Every structure is written in structure tokens, then in C-alpha cells.
Amino acid sequence: MLRLTALILLFIGGLQGYGQDRKGYYQAEIGGGVTADRLPFWLHTNTFGKITNDTYLWGTVGVGTPFSKSNTRAFDYSFGFEGTGALGRKEHRIFIDQIYGRVHWQNLILDLGIIKPEIVYDGLSSTNGDMLYSTNSRSMPGINLHTQDFIKIPWIGKWLSFKFKYAEYIMSDNRYVDSPHLHNKLLAGKLTIIHGLSIEAGIEDYAQWGGKDPDNGKLKYSFKDYLDMVKIKSGGENATLSDQINKLGNHIGRHFAQINYECPKFKTTLFYNHIFEDGSGMKYQNWPDGLYGLYFSRKENSRWFKSFVYEFYYTKNQSGPLHDRPATPEELAKHAPKQDTTSDFYGRIVLGGNDNYLNHGEYRSGWTLFGQTIGTPFFTPQSPVAGIVHGIYNNRFYAHHIGISGDLPLLNIQYKFFCSYSKNYGTYNTPFYNSEGHITSKSQTSLRLKVVVPNDKLPFDTTLDFGYDKGSLLKNNFGIMLSISKTGIFF
Numbered sequence: 062m063l064r065l066t067a068l069i070l071l072f073i074g075g076l077q078g079y080g081q082d083r084k085g086y087y088q089a090e091i092g093g094g095v096t097a098d099r100l101p102f103w104l105h106t107n108t109f110g111k112i113t114n115d116t117y118l119w120g121t122v123g124v125g126t127p128f129s130k131s132n133t134r135a136f137d138y139s140f141g142f143e144g145t146g147a148l149g150r151k152e153h154r155i156f157i158d159q160i161y162g163r164v165h166w167q168n169l170i171l172d173l174g175i176i177k178p179e180i181v182y183d184g185l186s187s188t189n190g191d192m193l194y195s196t197n198s199r200s201m202p203g204i205n206l207h208t209q210d211f212i213k214i215p216w217i218g219k220w221l222s223f224k225f226k227y228a229e230y231i232m233s234d235n236r237y238v239d240s241p242h243l244h245n246k247l248l249a250g251k252l253t254i255i256h257g258l259s260i261e262a263g264i265e266d267y268a269q270w271g272g273k274d275p276d277n278g279k280l281k282y283s284f285k286d287y288l289d290m291v292k293i294k295s296g297g298e299n300a301t302l303s304d305q306i307n308k309l310g311n312h313i314g315r316h317f318a319q320i321n322y323e324c325p326k327f328k329t330t331l332f333y334n335h336i337f338e339d340g341s342g343m344k345y346q347n348w349p350d351g352l353y354g355l356y357f358s359r360k361e362n363s364r365w366f367k368s369f370v371y372e373f374y375y376t377k378n379q380s381g382p383l384h385d386r387p388a389t390p391e392e393l394a395k396h397a398p399k400q401d402t403t404s405d406f407y408g409r410i411v412l413g414g415n416d417n418y419l420n421h422g423e424y425r426s427g428w429t430l431f432g433q434t435i436g437t438p439f440f441t442p443q444s445p446v447a448g449i450v451h452g453i454y455n456n457r458f459y460a461h462h463i464g465i466s467g468d469l470p471l472l473n474i475q476y477k478f479f480c481s482y483s484k485n486y487g488t489y490n491t492p493f494y495n496s497e498g499h500i501t502s503k504s505q506t507s508l509r510l511k512v513v514v515p516n517d518k519l520p521f522d523t524t525l526d527f528g529y530d531k532g533s534l535l536k537n538n539f540g541i542m543l544s545i546s547k548t549g550i551f552f
Contacts, residue, residue, distance in 0.1 A: 087551050091120040092544025101528030101540045103479050103509035106438040110199035115149035137165035168212050172205040182356045185370040185464025188437035192334035192352045198433035203230030211251045222251045235448045237425040241272030262318040269424045270310030311421040330356040341380040341413030350378045370464040377457045381414035382489045415489050418456040427452035457486040479509035485534050505532035521547040
């Protein structure tokens with residue numbers, strides 16, 4: 062981590078001599094929360110890990126420079142830094158939110174360091190439009206090569222274009238498997254049907270690999286292993302049993318698609334995410350699991366209503382409750398010659414079910430980072446044990462989420478309203494039980510009202526947040542947060 066930080070600082074220093082007319086910005090925020098127990102769900106989720114349910118006071122400072130909007134050159138750059146200090150009832154934290162350098166050339170961008178994902182859908186989405194990588198957790202240090210926008214394909218670029226991402230990160234929190242690497246790649250295409258109407262579709266893969274396992278020691282980390290992981294192949298004879306039977310590393314991914322329509326008065330998007338953990342999910346044996354959403358935004362001057370998001374999640378299928386079963390005599394006779402007789406799986410038929418989303422038998426911290434779920438916050442992480450999170454304890458649910466934003470000009474305020482309802486079933490292996498020992502579900506309703514008073518009368522923006530929880534998954538709770546923030550240009 063220290064080496065990466067030093068490299069980024071040297072990189073930023075070398076860029077400062079290029080383009081002396083570039084504007085720099087600063088930002089600062091301080092806030093606090095009041096609640097009887099813990100902060101309600103929507104007051105601490107999707108804050109990039111800055112705020113936890115334990116936080117009662119925090120402050121953030123940041124500096125940087127964006128890409129030059131007026132720059133017509135092929136080459137451009139930006140850099141930034143942001144740090145946070147937070148006080149909690151159980152722990153106090155100081156950490157780096159962002160430290161990065163970005164290089165822009167033509168339609169390509171190279172990111173180096175820790176950088177937050179871009180906010181989409183006016184910040185109303187419960188998962189930032191991405192079921193697996195939301196704004197709920199802190200960001201990871203790494204390197205990311207990606208397109209700025211869709212690239213037109215020669216001769217047919219008027220109708221067809223594509224974009225990609227190829228990234229490598231380090232998961233640097235306290236984990237069961239220490240310091241694993243995270244590989245990420247994305248490929249998507251865009252079909253423009255008529256002006257203003259387009260369809261996008263693609264696939265994205267994440268893979269945790271390498272690191273040090275407390276039981277198996279240092280996991281495979283050669284260049285060949287890296288290529289096998291990238292190509293989503295099984296590990297060799299020196300790999301762990303899990304990597305030999307399945308694929309090298311812990312892979313998780315999504316298929317995604319969206320339909321966009323834009324006209325002078327409004328724009329709207331229908332979007333879909335399909336989650337997969339293995340081959341059964343890629344073959345849609347886990348349907349209808351996924352995220353289904355609608356976004357609508359008005360372009361014309363509006364009073365009380367500006368934009369709207371509706372999202373529906375379903376994750377109860379997971380390709381069924383069973384992953385494998387004993388083989389019948391006929392199946393054993395057919396498949397026995399292809400199986401290792403010494404394997405624990407000899408004599409069994411792999412069904413590919415019980416995908417157990419965001420959990421893994423070897424990478425037991427699962428799809429979490431610094432105690433927070435990396436994907437949609439409706440996936441509920443385990444409480445840390447000795448500082449280590451052991452995965453997700455609630456990954457079977459369905460949920461509805463609504464987000465609305467607008468302006469109230471008479472009061473000169475901006476508002477956002479969130480309302481979500483979920484019904485939660487735990488996991489296939491550890492479902493929820495009632496007091497009588499029967500399998501049950503836990504319902505949860507969470508609300509949020511965010512009000513922002515702009516800085517036309519005061520030298521800073523003032524934000525007031527109200528949150529409310531009611532249900533059996535979380536404690537019934539009400540909380541209030543107040544924060545003031547300032548953003549400006551310093552050169």
C-alpha cells in the first residue's frame with residue numbers, strides 16, 4: 062500500500078508541470094448523526110464506507126483537478142486525494158477514500174490508485190445501477206484501463222459501438238485469505254436503433270485469486286496461474302481441491318442489458334443485471350434472479366419532481382438448493398472413468414446449484430470489503446469476528462426500492478426520498494428460523510429523506526438526513542444526520 066501511494070504521488074508530481082492553466086478544486090465536509098442505537102439503513106449505506114451504522118461524527122477533505130472540459134488535445138490527465146476521519150461508538154477510523162492519477166488519451170482512460178466509481182441515476186439507485194459493485198464499500202487500490210465512452214466500429218459505427226474495462230486490484234482489508242488480488246474485466250456493445258434510442262448489453266467478470274490462506278498457505282500466484290484465472294480455467298494439480306474441481310479463484314459476474322431513450326424533454330432507461338457464480342448461473346439456471354430497474358429523468362425545468370428510480374431484486378433461486386447429489390449406478394458407470402477415485406467428489410453428480418451468492422468456501426470473507434458488502438447493500442454481511450468478516454449471512458431475498466429527487470423552489474431546497482422493502486430468507490445452508498424452530502422470513506422497510514439547502518445565503522451547503530427502519534431483519538430505529546460541505550476552486 063505504501064509503495065503504491067508513493068508511486069501515485071510521484072506520478073501526480075510529474076503531471077503538474079503539464080498544463081499550468083488547469084483548475085484545481087477542494088472539498089470539505091463535516092457531519093454527525095443522532096440515533097438511539099445504530100444509524101438507520103439508508104443513512105450509512107452507499108457512503109463509500111465513510112459512514113457505518115456505528116458512526117456519530119465524521120469529516121472529509123479532498124483536493125484534485127478534473128479533466129479539462131475545454132481541452133481538445135488527445136492527451137489529458139486528472140488527479141485527486143480525499144481522506145476521512147470518523148468517530149464511532151466502538152471504533153475510530155482514519156483512512157484514504159481516494160488517491161489517484163488518471164491519464165486520458167483519445168477514448169482511453171488509465172486509472173492508477175484508489176478511485177471511487179462514478180455516480181449514476183442521480184444517486185437514487187440502491188446499487189448505483191450495478192448489482193455487484195455499488196457505492197456501499199470503500200474502493201480498492203489498483204490499476205484500471207477502460208474506455209471513456211463507447212467506441213464506434215469502423216464502417217458500422219453509426220449503429221454499433223463497444224466499450225471495455227480491464228482492471229487489477231488488491232483487497233487490502235483484514236480478511237480470512239490475506240491480501241487476495243481482484244481481477245475485473247468487462248465487455249459491452251451498444252446498438253443505436255434510431256436517434257435517441259439504443260440498446261446496450263454486456264458481460265462482466267470479477268475473480269478473487271492469490272493471497273495467503275491460513276489453512277493452505279500462499280495460494281497459486283504464477284503468471285500461468287494468472288492466465289488460467291483470466292481465461293476462467295481450473296487450477297492445476299498444485300492448486301487447492303476447490304480450484305481443481307471448479308475454476309481458479311473465486312469468480313462472480315453479471316450479464317447486463319439496458320434500453321435507453323432520450324428526447325429534448327426527458328430521458329429514460331430500462332436496465333437489467335443477471336448475477337452468476339458458476340456455469341449454472343451463466344446458463345440462466347438461476348433465473349429469475351437479478352436486478353430489474355427503471356430510471357426516468359426530466360430535462361426541462363421542474364419544480365417538485367426531477368428524477369425517479371424503481372428497482373426490483375430477486376435472489377431466491379440460486380440454481381436450486383442442492384449443489385451436488387450421489388450418482389445413480391447408471392450415472393456412476395458413465396462418469397466414473399472421468400473422475401478421480403481419490404477425490405471427495407467421486408461418486409457424485411455436480412448439479413451446479415446452491416450458488417450461495419457472494420460467499421466462497423476458500424475466500425471466506427466473500428464479496429465484502431472493510432465490513433461492507435461490495436454489491437447491493439441488501440446482501441447482509443456477517444458481523445466481524447476478531448476483525449474479520451466471514452461472508453454474507455443473508456443472500457436470498459426479494460426487494461423493492463424507489464428513489465425520487467426534486468426541487469422545492471419556494472423553499473430553495475433540493476430533496477431525495479428513498480423507500481425500500483425487502484423480504485429476507487437467509488441462505489440455503491442457514492435459513493432464518495422462528496421461535497418454534499420453523500423456517501421463516503424477515504421483512505424490512507427502510508426510509509430516507511435527504512434535504513439540501515444550497516449555499517446561496519450561507520458559505521456552505523447544508524444537508525439534513527432523516528432515516529427510519531421498521532422490520533425484523535434490523536432493529537426498529539429512527540435517526541437524523543446533519544452535515545455541512547464546501548466545494549471551491551483554489552487555483
